[in-house]
Amino acid sequence: MTDQPMIELNDGRTMPQLGFGTYKIDNREAANAVRTAIEVGYRLVDTASIYRNEQGVGEGMTEGVWLTTKVWNDDQGRREAPRALEASLERLGRSHVDLLLIHWPCPDKRRYLETWQALIALRDEGLARSIGVSNFMPEQIEELVRETGVVPAVNQVECHPRFQQRELRALHERYCIVTQSWSPLGQGGGLEEETVQAIAREADQSPAAVLLRWHVQKGLAPIPKASSQAHMEENFSCLSFTLDAGQMARLDALDSEDGRVGPHPANFC
Template sequence: MTDTPTLALNDGRQLPQLGFGTWQIDEDKAADAVRTAVEVGYPMVDTAAIYQNERGVGEGLRDAGGIFLQTKIWNESQGFDRTKKAADKCLERLGRESVDMLLIHWPCPEKDLFTDSWRALIGLREEGKAKSIGVSNFREEDLRRVIDETGVVPALNQIELHPGFQQRALRAVHEELGIVTQSWSPLGQGGGMDNAAVKTIAEATGQPASAVILRWHMQHGLCAIPKASSRDHMAANFQALDFDLTGDQMAAIDALDSADGRMGPDPADFN
């Protein structure tokens, strides 16, 4: 696991650049899936309150040391007091006294509570319940607002990001502000692997198409958290650590970006 490259967070800590995502993994299957991911070599696991699998994830990590664990506060728990209570419930379900990273899952701009939630996360970090704190699905205006109002810059922003929706403008904002970009649905929910350009690169490198896409994320300095349901898929994804893409291959994937490539909700109106 020490061979997995890391990204420097703005709080002085290190984030593994490739992790295991658990979205849509049922509670009763989460423990086995996480144990398998750890056996394959994944040094990070991502979950969330809304995934309803934190107990299983915690069980799967019970005997695993040194795994970077992150979870997220769901929309209904926004606000200062509710966020702090929700975080305690997350820790209880995970069987942990702290997590490595705690995120606000969505900004929910209509609720207008994300700054209060961010203040709660700052407090949770000071209490030692979250070693690092960040956000998910935040837009530029949301990021600048929490920074302006609290003086604390999120360590990362986890956003939808894949070859068909590359978020270049927001990535530039992250670069300016010193925020790590973490990619959810990094494979485009599997769709990216069917692209002709990706298939051509996979054939040229002798690597799985999923590993090609994940390698593209890594060479752009992004952190990717693909989900996989089988050991074979987990291992195929993990091969992203084993090779490099050429400049031309990177450019071929860069060319797949689409302005209307978003697959998930729009943070502007998701509440």
């Protein structure tokens, strides 16, 4: 359909900007879903051990497609995280992943720092080409950098026009951390926004494509999930047009303090 744009990481590697998310895709359906997404044009697939679909995802992968997985909360720790990655690699049928993330900080456990140290070692061993975090807050990122000197390449967080994470993104910009957006459509709620629908009519695009185009033009890396080829293609079409400055400003104006739709990282574990 169109060339896949790449986004530069702070470790010198480049990552496809638009990805295919597999959250809530059953393991039995994951292989076919991933194959279809790759046929559509996606070159990044995101999974996690807690999704319980790594085996299916691995079966659907082809060479040259970026693969991300994550260390779950129960597997945090200096010894536990390497074992968790070993199990993930076995399920995925891979010798390494392109990106390994700590899934949630779990601040009450106070194990995210030693888990980060474990990920640094796993990167140095070549088992994870790049490493990052997910759902980390500014103070936690600052601690990782202060204590280890290693900056996460990616922080995967909830982000969409109704919840834009501006303070966190400003920190990311300072450290050259890529903001990867989960729930980039606001769990579907953003599709019903009157502003989004109006811009979709103006651009002759779907509301989903408009929302994802906002992410792309902001330099974010969205990972929408889709269960059908039609929705995969609809999402992927965000790479085929551009929103003008006025349309982007109208989407920017949707930001809200109560726009979060997922768990708060301060108290989720």
